[in-house]
Amino acid sequence: MIKQFVRTSILSCASIAVLAGCGITESAHQPANHNRAQLQGVPKNIIMVVADGMGPAYTTAYRNYVDDPTTPNIEPVVFDDILVGNASTYPAQVSGYVTDSAAAATALASGVKSYNGAIGVDVNKQPVNSVMYYAKSKSMRTGLAVTSQIVHATPASYIAHNESRKNYNEIADDFFDVRVNGEFVADVMLGGGTSYFEREDRDILAQFIDAGYEYADSYNRLASVPAGSNVLGLFAPVALPAVLDDKRKNRLKYLTKNAIKHLENDNGFFLLVEASQVDWAGHANDIASAMAEMHDLAITMEYLRDYVEANPDTLVVLTADHSTGGLTIGANGDYRWSPEHLKSLSASVMTIALEMANEENPGEFVAAKLGLSLTEQELATLNSISNQDDKTRLSAVKTFLDTKTNTGWTTGGHTGVDVEVFAFGAGYQSFMGQIDNTDIAKKIFSFIDKKQPAKIAFPSKKVSTNIELTSDEDDDELCDFKEDWRCN
Numbered sequence: 262m263i264k265q266f267v268r269t270s271i272l273s274c275a276s277i278a279v280l281a282g283c284g285i286t287e288s289a290h291q292p293a294n295h296n297r298a299q300l301q302g303v304p305k306n307i308i309m310v311v312a313d314g315m316g317p318a319y320t321t322a323y324r325n326y327v328d329d330p331t332t333p334n335i336e337p338v339v340f341d342d343i344l345v346g347n348a349s350t351y352p353a354q355v356s357g358y359v360t361d362s363a364a365a366a367t368a369l370a371s372g373v374k375s376y377n378g379a380i381g382v383d384v385n386k387q388p389v390n391s392v393m394y395y396a397k398s399k400s401m402r403t404g405l406a407v408t409s410q411i412v413h414a415t416p417a418s419y420i421a422h423n424e425s426r427k428n429y430n431e432i433a434d435d436f437f438d439v440r441v442n443g444e445f446v447a448d449v450m451l452g453g454g455t456s457y458f459e460r461e462d463r464d465i466l467a468q469f470i471d472a473g474y475e476y477a478d479s480y481n482r483l484a485s486v487p488a489g490s491n492v493l494g495l496f497a498p499v500a501l502p503a504v505l506d507d508k509r510k511n512r513l514k515y516l517t518k519n520a521i522k523h524l525e526n527d528n529g530f531f532l533l534v535e536a537s538q539v540d541w542a543g544h545a546n547d548i549a550s551a552m553a554e555m556h557d558l559a560i561t562m563e564y565l566r567d568y569v570e571a572n573p574d575t576l577v578v579l580t581a582d583h584s585t586g587g588l589t590i591g592a593n594g595d596y597r598w599s600p601e602h603l604k605s606l607s608a609s610v611m612t613i614a615l616e617m618a619n620e621e622n623p624g625e626f627v628a629a630k631l632g633l634s635l636t637e638q639e640l641a642t643l644n645s646i647s648n649q650d651d652k653t654r655l656s657a658v659k660t661f662l663d664t665k666t667n668t669g670w671t672t673g674g675h676t677g678v679d680v681e682v683f684a685f686g687a688g689y690q691s692f693m694g695q696i697d698n699t700d701i702a703k704k705i706f707s708f709i710d711k712k713q714p715a716k717i718a719f720p721s722k723k724v725s726t727n728i729e730l731t732s733d734e735d736d737d738e739l740c741d742f743k744e745d746w747r748c749n
């Protein structure tokens with residue numbers, strides 16, 4: 262399945278190349294039809310894309326993963342066309358050098374460094390202003406399209422204010438309760454998370470419907486919502502399935518395209534897009550899902566490149582909040598990386614590991630799901646683990662793929678390395694060079710500021726300040742990556 266989509270992606274790149282250049286002669290920074298005034302001007306629409314956990318090793322790995330090995334060169338991918346610089350990611354000093362997604366998202370959303378765990382609050386737990394509020398205060402339409410639950414750290418930091426990222430229900434409350442000049446912060450919200458919105462103590466879903474939002478609970482239902490609507494689209498109880506398990510293999514592009522359909526208007530829009538699960542693959546040290554989620558993102562970026570080609574008054578910025586897993590391309594002293602073993606999976610390793618226990622011939626089952634022809638010895642190894650517990654089987658299948666591909670990992674958490682910054686369209690030059698993650702928000706604020714003046718009423722909701730900052734150790738207790746890698 263993946264193989265087929267990789268081919269599609271390369272083909273679409275080739276066909277775009279005829280029109281606008283695909284990486285070699287002309288980059289997406291300066292598509293053929295754009296005039297310089299538009300490129301250097303103030304963008305009408307701003308699309309911020311966060312690839313959670315996508316450190317530089319992920320973009321290199323992705324280029325190798327989609328490489329055509331029958332040609333001598335490693336072909337450039339969409340990320341190569343749009344790279345402009347590098348960003349530091351460190352959180353507020355109280356949390357040291359290695360950020361979590363909440364502090365990083367607060368920095369990207371508001372330009373303020375905070376402690377790990379903070380959602381839209383500063384180190385004193387006071388609410389901070391996000392670019393999404395500011396866009397709304399300037400009568401832009403606003404939205405988000407993510408593959409996690411929409412109350413997860415990154416999207417939450419653009420809308421909610423909470424001392425802890427783990428307070429999902431309170432964060433969901435904020436999505437309805439926090440207002441900008443009486444209006445909801447986001448007009449369009451697409452992702453997962455029904456369990457936080459449809460609760461016993463409060464039905465926020467019903468409240469949004471009563472407030473005039475269209476509700477979609479399936480990808481197909483989303484397609485039938487009339488353009489320009491306010492939409493709440495929640496397609497899973499918590500997060501969307503891993504892309505390898507999702508019936509829609511281009512789910513992030515699909516959500517992004519649908520969000521834009523409802524956001525386009527004369528005053529412009531601000532859209533947050535998040536490839537949320539690159540990070541989760543990193544936490545799980547799962548190279549197959551890491552590459553599949555990267556491919557989902559790459560397809561989205563190709564779509565956005567075409568969108569900016571047709572709408573040159575739009576700015577697209579892509580960055581990561583941090584890197585995850587300490588991914589290495591090659592490991593154990595061996596100068597080899599073999600991504601060809603990752604191209605034909607028809608399910609995630611999580612699903613494969615869970616389902617193999619019910620199979621009569623687990624080795625053959627795993628080989629078929631991985632899309633690999635395995636040796637007798639490899640089949641015997643897989644058969645031998647089939648009656649172990651879920652966790653042991655999952656770990657064994659991941660280790661199997663790490664050995665086949667010679668992939669390395671150093672941690673189940675984040676690393677403090679700088680991340681790449683990619684930008685194209687109107688005003689993209691502002692993001693060039695070595696910057697800090699807070700600069701990205703500051704530059705977006707300044708673009709929005711150049712639109713017509715409007716007063717921003719600060720959200721009235723008070724954030725409790727009577728709880729001490731949690732230390733990193735406390736965080737680990739509450740959220741153990743080894744037990745629950747989706748927690749962060």
Ligand SMILES: [Zn+2]
Nearest residue numbers: 362540585749
């Ligand atoms: Zn993470």
